[in-house]
Amino acid sequence: MFRLALVPLLLTLIFAPAPGAFADDDCANCMPKAQEALLHATNPAGNYGKAAAAGETVPVSRLLDEAKKFLDKEVTVEGLVVEVCGKRGCWMELAGDRPYETLKAKVCDGQIVFPLSARGKTARVTGILRGVALDRKQTIAHLHAAAKAKGEPFDLKSVKGNLMIYQLQAIGVTVK
Amino acid sequence: MSAPGLPQAPASGRLRRILRGLHRDIGFLCAGLTVIYCISGVAVNHVADWNPNYRIERRAETMPDLPATPEADRAARVAALLKAPGAFKSSYAYAPGKTRFFFEGGIVDADLERGELQVEEAAERPFLYALNYLHLNHGKRFWTHIADLFAVALLFLAVSGLFLTPGPKGLAGRGGWLLAAGILLPFAALALLR
Numbered sequence: 084m085f086r087l088a089l090v091p092l093l094l095t096l097i098f099a100p101a102p103g104a105f106a107d108d109d110c111a112n113c114m115p116k117a118q119e120a121l122l123h124a125t126n127p128a129g130n131y132g133k134a135a136a137a138g139e140t141v142p143v144s145r146l147l148d149e150a151k152k153f154l155d156k157e158v159t160v161e162g163l164v165v166e167v168c169g170k171r172g173c174w175m176e177l178a179g180d181r182p183y184e185t186l187k188a189k190v191c192d193g194q195i196v197f198p199l200s201a202r203g204k205t206a207r208v209t210g211i212l213r214g215v216a217l218d219r220k221q222t223i224a225h226l227h228a229a230a231k232a233k234g235e236p237f238d239l240k241s242v243k244g245n246l247m248i249y250q251l252q253a254i255g256v257t258v259k
Numbered sequence: 260m261s262a263p264g265l266p267q268a269p270a271s272g273r274l275r276r277i278l279r280g281l282h283r284d285i286g287f288l289c290a291g292l293t294v295i296y297c298i299s300g301v302a303v304n305h306v307a308d309w310n311p312n313y314r315i316e317r318r319a320e321t322m323p324d325l326p327a328t329p330e331a332d333r334a335a336r337v338a339a340l341l342k343a344p345g346a347f348k349s350s351y352a353y354a355p356g357k358t359r360f361f362f363e364g365g366i367v368d369a370d371l372e373r374g375e376l377q378v379e380e381a382a383e384r385p386f387l388y389a390l391n392y393l394h395l396n397h398g399k400r401f402w403t404h405i406a407d408l409f410a411v412a413l414l415f416l417a418v419s420g421l422f423l424t425p426g427p428k429g430l431a432g433r434g435g436w437l438l439a440a441g442i443l444l445p446f447a448a449l450a451l452l453r
């Protein structure tokens with residue numbers, strides 16, 4: 084009898100709405116709408132992480148040409164989103180002002196989730212420029228993939244030295 | 260409850276009966292959610308291998324007349340390859356002679372010189388998406404509290420289950436060894452993986 088009496092009590096505890104349970108998503112005490120839910124959102128417009136900084140942007144071409152000058156510094160870029168990570172939405176690739184040149188904006192998995200629907204939209208990204216040194220094997224793989232994407236033949240002999248890949252560690256992204 | 264005049268069952272026996280009853284009833288209550296969390300858990304555990312929320316469909320197509328199509332009309336032509344293209348967003352030349360067309364319903368990579376295309380569309384996995392939505396607490400609000408209570412209930416099931424079986428197969432016997440093995444496993448994993 085005792086344990087039977089516990090069952091309805093447990094049911095009440097489980098299904099009774101907690102205080103503020105039906106509060107709006109935007110209420111001050113609630114977390115912002117789950118970033119993961121935006122991974123497949125149809126409307127990607129909005130901020131991811133913080134809003135991207137207002138003010139002047141640095142052209143991607145200049146950022147990559149003068150990478151050492153901007154390394155580990157906070158910059159803001161703007162461009163067309165041409166690709167988004169299809170698994171966790173943990174990076175997006177922005178088209179630069181120079182033909183066929185892109186810049187990747189990366190976050191830790193789950194920290195910010197970029198929706199696939201952001202592809203084809205313009206985004207403003209504030210982040211810190213980081214350099215990722217590739218070893219020889221990674222350099223070859225990277226150049227091979229790039230050549231394949233362009234439909235060009237890849238010549239192993241053309242690989243001289245190891246690459247340094249530059250990407251943004253995104254702090255705030257605004258998709259328009 | 261024992262009949263009048265007969266000795267009562269020992270306290271441990273009564274406690275075990277209560278535990279067994281609670282374990283049974285709470286177990287039934289939690290069975291549905293446990294199945295949801297297990298299926299979703301396996302799905303997201305392999306997120307490195309696949310996308311648990313939606314399925315990316317890719318296929319190759321050809322459009323021999325694409326090279327001759329005026330640039331202004333190309334987006335409309337390639338849109339026909341998508342099941343539900345939606346509005347055209349923009350396009351981007353990612354390589355000489357190659358353009359990516361972005362639509363609300365997918366993207367099309369076109370080799371404008373050869374008329375060869377790669378179509379990509381994302382289709383939601385409705386069943387898994389719903390399970391993951393609950394497991395990963397996307398909805399937040401009251402589900403946070405339900406999930407917390409579910410966790411407490413699972414904890415109760417785990418702890419109460421230790422005491423349900425007396426004797427050599429219980430905690431003092433074989434069960435104790437299995438319990439120790441189960442506790443050692445995560446420590447060993449951490450030691451090896453970190």
